Amino acid sequence: MWYKPYGSTGKQVSAIGFGGMRFQKIDESKPEYDYDACAALLLEAQAQGVNYFDTAPFYCDDQSEAIFGHAMKDLQKAGTPLYVSTKSSEKEGPKLRAQLEKSLKRLNLQKITFFHIWCVLDMADYRSRLGPNGAYEAAKKAQAEGLIDHVVFSTHCNGAEIETIVNEGLFEGITLGYNILNFRFRQQGLAAAAKKGLGVVTMNPLGGGVIPQRGEKLAFLKTPEDATVVDAALRFNLAHEAISVVLPGLGTLDEVSQDCAVGNRMGVQAKAPGSPAVFSAFVESRKNALEHRTAAALDTLCTGCQYCLPCPQDIAIPKFMLSYNEKIFGESKDTLGMLKGHWGIKADLAATCIECGECEERCTQHLPIIRRLDEISHWAGAK
Ligand code: SF4
Ligand code: SF4
Known part of the structure; x- marks a missing residue:
């Protein structure tokens, strides 16, 4: 595995991290997870060199942290560095504290390595975490008590906003969405974080599943060195000198093996003389490949994160988006086909949107949901 510094913390983190949001249920129609099988994934990732493990309350029907806790004693037995990240989106200090204590208990830990002020959506949201008795104050107090090693944040803000936040100097690291499809719109924030010496973790390196699902259409992203588009996408993030950890969601042993293999291979290449220049040339060549593919629209993909819900009209917004x-990637009929064939949803329900705007305020990708629902309504003949 390739290990990179996490900002100025002195920690060397695995370039591939374990994203704990994609554990699979025994049966999709039932609520149960097989904790032993999920723990086996964590242990296998550790055996392949992963030392950065990311979870959060509410992931996997609020069971991800407990799954990590189930594996914790075995993970600790390895005696190698083990860095656990979790999060809280609570704005009030006492609520964040309660959530932190619950996380520690569920994780079977005395201390969280990287504790995230979670999902900062915009500047107003950022400021709302900073007040007296607020989230940030509570996190710093917990850090002083030894319950947290590093206070970091995760965000869906735009580049200029991220630059402002990191320059205020409150955090030691950042987790943000960055991938081969949306990099144009995120690189200002990434550069600002790197300049300030923050550790950088990139979530959504596979575009919320879009990249593996659209392998054929995105095949131009591969080089002869990449067996798959997933390899190409992971390498694109890994090769970036500002990025400490690439965080794919890992739900199967095959995914663990495939993604760790890329981290291992690049770890070997990183030891060769001149590797920074080789990696940077690779990143630039992929950027150029995209420039020639009119990929501007690719930043506007829904990741399926579900933060837009609930909708007062009960519209299944993530499924529509x-x-x-x-x-x-194709034509309007492909959208209608997916709504009907994959989700079993009537497309004309899009016309029931009352344009209240609540979903757009919450959308992590700042998508024009109302306009898209309107387009779908027209395609479906409902308007
Ligand atoms: S704008 Fe439309 S889709 Fe969005 S929350 Fe309001 S009613 Fe629902
Ligand atoms: S519409 Fe936005 S908030 Fe909703 S699932 Fe898609 S990306 Fe996430």
Whole structure:
């Protein structure tokens, strides 16, 4: 495995991290997870060199942290560095404290290595975490008590906003969405974080599943060195000198093996003389490949994160927006086909939107949901 410094913390973290949001249920129609099988994934990742493990309350029907806790004693037995990240989106200090204590208990840990002020959506949201008795104050107090090693944040803000936040100097690291499809719109924030010496973790390196699902259409992203588009996408993030950890969601042993193999291979290459220049040339060549593919629209993909919910009209917004991704890669009929064939949803329900705007305020990708629903309504003949 390739190990990179996490900002100025002195910690060397595995370039591939374990994203704990994709554990699979025994049966999709039932609520149970097989904790032993999920723990086996964590242990296998550790055996392949992963030392950065990321979870959060609410992941996997709020069971991800407990799954980590189930594996914790075995993970600790290895005696190698083990860095655990979790999060809280609570804005009030006492609520964040309660959530932190619950996380520690569920994880079977005395201390969280990287504790995230979670999902900062915009500047107003950022400021709302900083007040007296607020989230940030509570996290710093917990850090002083030895319950947290490093206070970091995760965000879906735009580049200029991220630059402002990191320059205020409150955090030691950042987790942000960055991948081969959306990099244009995120690189200002990434550069600002790197300049300030923050550790950088990139979530969504596979575009919320879009990259593996659209392997054929995105095949131009591969080089002869890449067996798959997933390899190409992971390498794109790994090769970036500012990025400490690439965080794919890992749900199967095959995914663990495939993604760790890329981290291992690049770890070997990183030891060769001149590797920074080789990696940077690779990143630039992939950027150029995208420039020639009119990929501007690719930043506008729904990741399926579900932060837009609930909708007062009970519109299944993520399903509509994930279906709209099909239009970005193809035609409107592909969107209608996915709504009907994959999700079993009537497309004309899009016309029930009352344009209240609540979903757009919450959307992590700042998608024009109302406009897209309107387009779908027209395609479906409902308007
Ligand atoms: S704008 Fe439309 S889709 Fe969004 S929350 Fe309001 S009613 Fe629902
Ligand atoms: S519409 Fe936005 S918030 Fe909702 S699932 Fe898609 S990306 Fe996430």
